[in-house]
Amino acid sequence: MSVSGDFKRKRPSRSELRKLRRSNSVGSASMSYTQTLTITAESDSGNSSGMDVETKREDVPSFVLPDKPVHANRESLFSSRSGFVNYRGLLNNCLLLLVLSNSKNVLSNLLKYGILVDPVSWANVIYNDPSMWPSFFTLSLWFTFAFLALECEKAFVKKWITARVLLILQGINLACILFLPCTVMALTRPTPLIAGIMCMSYTVLWLKMVSYVQVSYWCRQKRHKVKKMIDDNNFKKRDLVWYPDNLSYSDLVYFLFAPTLCYELNFPRTPSINKIFLFRRFVEATFLFFVLISLFQQWLVPAALSSMQPFKEMDFGRLLERIITLALPNHLLWILMFYMVFHSCLNLLAELLRFGDREFYSDWWNAQTVSQFWSTWNKPVHRWCLRHIYHPLIAMGHSRLTAQVTVFCLSAFFHEYLVSIPLRMIRVWAFSAMLFQIPLAYLTSFRSMRGQIGNVIVWVSIVLGQPLAIVMYMHDYYIMQYG
Secondary structure: OOOOOOOOOOOOOHHHHHHHHHHHHHOHHHOOOOOOEEEEEOOOOOOOOOEEEEEOHHHOOHHHOOOOOOOOOOOOOOOHHHOOOOOHHHHHHHHHHHHHHHHHHHHHHHHHHOOOOOHHHHHHHHHOOOOHHHHHHHHHOHHHHHHHHHHHHHHHHOOOOOHHHHHHHHHHHHHHHHHHHHHHHHHHOOOHHHHHHHHHHHHHHHHHHHHHHHHHHHHHHOHHHHHHHHHHHOHHHOOOOOOOOOOOHHHHHHHHHOOOOOOOOOOOEOOOOOHHHHHHHHHHHHHHHHHHHHHHHHHHHHHHHOOHHHHHHOOHHHHHHHHHHHHHHHHHHHHHHHHHHHHHHHHHHHHHHOEOOOOOOOOHHHOOOHHHHHHHOOHHHHHHHHHHHHHHHHHOOOOHHHHHHHHHHHHHHHHHHHHHHHHOOOOOHHHHHHHHHHHHHHHHOOHHHOOHHHHHHHHHHHHHHHHHHHHHHHHHHHHHHHO
16 A cells, blocks of 8 residues: 555544554654654455555544644635635625715715705606607607518518619618617707617617518528428428518517517517516516616716816816716616616516517626626627627628627717717717727736636726716716806
8 A cells, every 4th residue: 555645544443542542652642743653554455464554643533642733734714725615794794884885975965965856857857848749759650660671571572672672672771760860859959868768769679670681681591492491391380480471560569579689580488477577577677767767866967967077177186086986876877777677677578478588698797808798798789799790790701800890899889879869969988988898808808817807807897987988978968068
């Protein structure tokens, strides 16, 4: 038996312990901790011949040694080699400190500004807006563009128009979806709230219609091959929809309300509606909606307005202090908005429509790179970008870098579209911030930057980047409106 690893530790028998105690009384008690003991162990094969095995101090039970040792080879808990992972108590402590810090900010806000939450003013912003009815009329045209796309597809199937004419008509329809809100806002000048809702609605419609048109094109390309496969395998007996049977108003309306941006002919469906789950999501969405508006009115607006003067005077010290002050309410609202939209509202729609794919987000809070964050926090948009931008560019022979930069540029355009158009000013701050994500994504892609460091970089860009953009846009909007 070798000393390196063939000797197996096992609890000694009573006779062996008596022998060890007698040997200790003779002279083994004088051995130091660094010395070794020699004991005789019998082999497992039943061989009666003993063999001397050099055993370290740790291999001998502590009660055998006369000095009553208390030390052993152990790691500190905060060391990575310890394998300790239960830090729940420290997490509770951090949460308590966070609550106390926020309570102090809330109390300071109430003492300085009083109660600013006024539900009546929310309604006045909408009903007293002279551009309210033109804006709502524009929103009512939302379905018109979708139905036009459907009728164009039907006309092509009936051979009333050629493929070239269909492509031109669909391109014009998609362009009108983006330009109509801009035209209405330029003529009626609605409030940023109404304008933002309008731009967001038409952006979602544009993304959905791009998917609808592109999927229809893919189906037309493989129509004859699919028809032959259906005839050979008798797939018609199965409850599946095939092109062009999907070209119906019911199918399109379902897609328009479904919590997805990617069109499919056969969406995954759940067998029934869970009414308890549906009620919980409805209560969550309603409650969080009023909480968000209240926090925005009471906390975010005063913090943002107080940042105007340091920005105007270019007092960078006070400006940095204001941005850090603004970061807390802004980030809290962003987290609550994420939960309300991606969990409560989208799950509410999914349950109502029995939509099966509920993966609207992944664990973006653990993202170790910027690219990982953008691919996990908004899964519907990420799937759309992969399916309709990234993979088609790769299939056309473009490099992965070109496809990634194209996706970031398109995302930057829509971020700027959703901010600049409602505010009626082009400042490209949002566009520049999104383009800045490209080198940041490259930086965090290095192996040395991943892990804890990469996750901290992602959180810093989220927590501090957003309030900086808010201050810059509010400053420019204030200057434009009031000089």
